[in-house]
Structures are given as structure tokens and as C-alpha cells.
Amino acid sequence: MHTSKFFVALFLLVFCLSNRVSSQLVNIESQRMQSDSVRFALKSDLLFNYSDNNGNYIIQIGSNITAQLKAKDLKKTYFFIGNYNLIRSKDEEFQNSWFLHVRYNQKLSKLFRLEAFLQNQNNTRLTITSRNLIGAGIRLKFISTETGKAYFGNSYMYEIEQIKEPKQQFYNHRNSSYLSLSQHFKRTKLDLVGTVYFQPLYNNIANHRVLAQLKAELPLGKRLRFSALYNYFYASFPENDTSDYSSNLQLGLTFQI
Template sequence: MKLPLNFIKSICCISIFVIGFTVKAQLVNIESKRMHTDSLRFVLSSDLLFNYTDNNGEYILQVSSNVATQFKSKNLNSIYFLIGNVNLIRSKDEDFQNSYFLHARFNHKLTELVRLEAFIQNQNNQKLTISERNLLGVGLRLKMFSKNGSLAYFGNSYIYEIESVIDSEQKFYNHRNSSYISLNQNFKKYNIDITGTFYFQPLYKNISNHRILSQFKAEMPLTKRISFSALYNYSVINFSSVLEDNRSSNVSFGLTLNL
């Protein structure tokens, strides 16, 4: 069915003015969601978008919601972290985007430089080759550098994952390694916070089956509770099999509410 020009313009406008960060691939950068809050024990960050457009009976519905919350133990040595995302873009005849993401993480301070992390994750995206991914992981996070507003981290984890391909009803049970480097710089003079992250996640038994994610994020507080953010993602999923490889890139701009 050929869509009217006004309807296509509506889709473009809605896509441009998305509030916050939307998940569009199985690779998700947890670093961009971490909350560096020092002695503050509880933090909640969330945003919500609802948009409905109808042109002569042809409609498009968009719902996008993100939430991130963090709780620290009384001695500040343990951190409990939860993030979630739902993104739906639907027309009368087709879903352009239909995904959700849940991630829970426990972080415990072993020394001033080393933390132990354990996490669980569930995500679903009906528009990708791997439509559902569930995983459990455990690993270490190392603080490599911290000085004058600059932070550098290296992390390495073991992941057990279950991946599902909806078209063929296949399931894959994998043992995967996950390594990342994260660099963060706070420019106090300009009130801007910049984070760059690179992930590499190969299978232990077949390194050519891997996932790569690079991300650049800039955030600038507008008020005490509201921040403006810009985000660029580029990801590659190489299956090294008959499955079609996935490549994805996106740029998003938005406002974030911090409570």
C-alpha cells in the first residue's frame, strides 16, 4: 500500500522528535546509563513520549518510555541498578518499531580500583534477525584513571545468552565474552559531560561470531532536574553463519528528567 505524502511526513517528524534514548539493537551500552552520584543513595531518571497522528483514517502511534533507577547500600560499597525501555511505532498496516529492554545489575566494591558485577538482561525486538535475547553475566570492572573530571574504565565479563530467531523458531545457547573501554570527561566550564564507549563481545568458541558497539554521548544540564542529551550509536552483529549480519546506526537528541 502506497502511503500518502502527508502520512510519510508525519512519520519523519515523529521519528526526529523522539524524547530520550531508544533501543534499536541487541547491543545496549550500559555505560551511558550509569549514574555517577557519589554519596547520593537513590536516583531515578525517566522520560515518556506518547504521540498519535491520524490522516484520513491512516494513523501512526508512537509510545516510548525509558526509566533508570539506582540504589546504593548504606556504606556505599554496593550498587543496585535497573533500567528499562519500551518503544513502539505502529501504523494501521505495520509495526515500524516494536521492542523492549530490561537490565538489572549488582555492583560491589572490592577495592578502590576493582568492582565485582553481576547482571541479568531480557530484550525483544521483532524487527531484527535475533528477535529475543536473554542473558546472565558476571565480571570485573576496573577504574583505570580518575583525575580532574576525567574517568576511564575497563570491564570484562562472562555472558551466558539464549538467542531466538522468530522466523525459523531457532534458539542458540552461547557462552560469550564481553569487554569494554569507557572514557568520561566532565567540562565544568561549559557544564557538559561527554562519554565514549567501545564494546567487543565474541563467542569463546568462535571469535568471528561477535558483536561490536561504539557510542558517543554528550549531556548538558538545563536545570537542576532536566538535561539535554545527544547520542550516537553504531553497532555490528556478525553471526558468521547463514544468518544475515546486522548493522545499525542512529543519532538521537532528547530531554531527560532526573529525580
């Protein structure tokens, strides 16, 4: 690796260092494949780790897949994300979560796009253990240069959420807005994507979620990339006088075709 790439990677590692905890709000922007001419793209990775010390074992499984397919006219895009994460020992389960997301994007002009999506996610370690939603909205590409892009999106979502203790289900109408900025640095070939989400209930803004995220990718070869992803998530539940918050770091290698 060139010296400049090494120092960039080292900087990202130090900057993003934090606890690994999964939230119930996932940044789709960081997963998109920002290409106007490539019809099919796929990213995937798989992690398995097992250690045993005198009968005290820890198992860790992590898998991710992202696929994007564009129609011949490049105006229709089909997008899929799936991942699963498990961390457990002999006596305790630290994480058990999965996430599935399917999205359709229709380009109407250089500025304006329509989107529709379905999502299912589960996490046994959070206040909200299960979340299912369907939604649709608009996406505006208001800045587009050779090295940078900026997007604003707004969607309506109908969601079904389940709380473990006490066991309850909630049926909500929620708004989702986001601002996403991406920048490509030609000299180092570093790609940065920063996104902020805000998701309040229509009838109670105090019940809301916020996600701030920074993603960086640095190519190590034609098919291999170093990636760093940092999230800060906050969720407010004024009805129960509680809240969830988490910080999340993912560092690794990504294979891409």
C-alpha cells in the first residue's frame, strides 16, 4: 500500500474508534453504489470467528450483501441490502440481529426521483426488538459535480414495532428526511459519504430517531477496498420516558464486482 493510503487508513481507524452496537435506524445512503452507468454491482463480506479458552467460548458471525441492478435505460434502479450479526458466549448472547431492505428508484429528471421500499429488521438487544416498515417518497439530487454529490430525501413510512419488555406492538405513521453529501478525492482515491437522518412521528415529533453517519472507502486493488463506517444513533420514546442511543464502528475489507 502507498504511504499516503496507509496514513489515511490509520487516521480513519483512530477517528472512528468507538463501541460496536447496532441500532434500529440504518443509513441506506452509505450502501448505495453511486454510479450512473454501471447496470449491475455487488458487494459482499463474511466474518466467522470462534475462540475457546478452557471451555469459555465466543462465536462471532457477520455477513453483509449489497446488490444493485439498473434497467437498460438506467432510469430504474432495484436495490437490496441484507446482513446478519451474531456474537455469543457459552452463557450470554451479546448480539443477534438481521436486516433486510428492498428499494425501487425511478429517475424522472436530473434533479427529481421517486422511491419505494420495504424493510425488516430484528435486534434482540435493543428496546425495539423488531421493526417492519413500508414507505415511499422523493429524492432530490441538488448538487452533482465530477467529485461531489448532494442529495435530499423525504419519505412517508408505515411501521410496525415490537417492544420486548413489556411485550407490545405499535403501529406508526412516521416521516423520514435525510441530507447526504459525498466527496471523491482524486489524489488518494478516497471516497467519503456523510449523512444525517431525522425520523419523527407525524402526530408526536418528540418521538423521533436521529442518525449521523460517516463512511470512508479506500481502494487497495481492483476488487478490494478498505472501509470504515461510523454511526451515532439516538431514539426518543417520550411515552415511556426512555431513550436508546448507540455508537457503532465497522472496519474491514470489502470485495466488489
